[in-house]
Amino acid sequence: MKSKLSKEYKQLFKELRTIVNSWELIPSSPIDEFDSINQLFLSLLYKGANEIEISKKIQMELNTNYGFSIEDFHIKEMTRQVIEWWNNKNS
Numbered sequence: 001m002k003s004k005l006s007k008e009y010k011q012l013f014k015e016l017r018t019i020v021n022s023w024e025l026i027p028s029s030p031i032d033e034f035d036s037i038n039q040l041f042l043s044l045l046y047k048g049a050n051e052i053e054i055s056k057k058i059q060m061e062l063n064t065n066y067g068f069s070i071e072d073f074h075i076k077e078m079t080r081q082v083i084e085w086w087n088n089k090n091s
Helices: 002-022 035-046 051-066 075-089
Strands: none
Touching: 002 035, 002 075, 035 051, 035 075, 051 075
């Protein structure tokens, strides 16, 4: 059971990495540059967090750990895109 969950998590992480990297938050950055964002998204999604909770946490992560100004990115749209992906995976 544990290995099944681990395999599932790795696949979801890989798919989510593709989404996050498509935003080109830092052009030409290493593929794993935003893995902390991926982990945060997945953690929140697995816990059933709503769109507002996720947006606030991602906004804080981008601001605190990466130094991005909130105005630099469309946090709500990014969150919606991830939630839509998640819902499609779990429908």
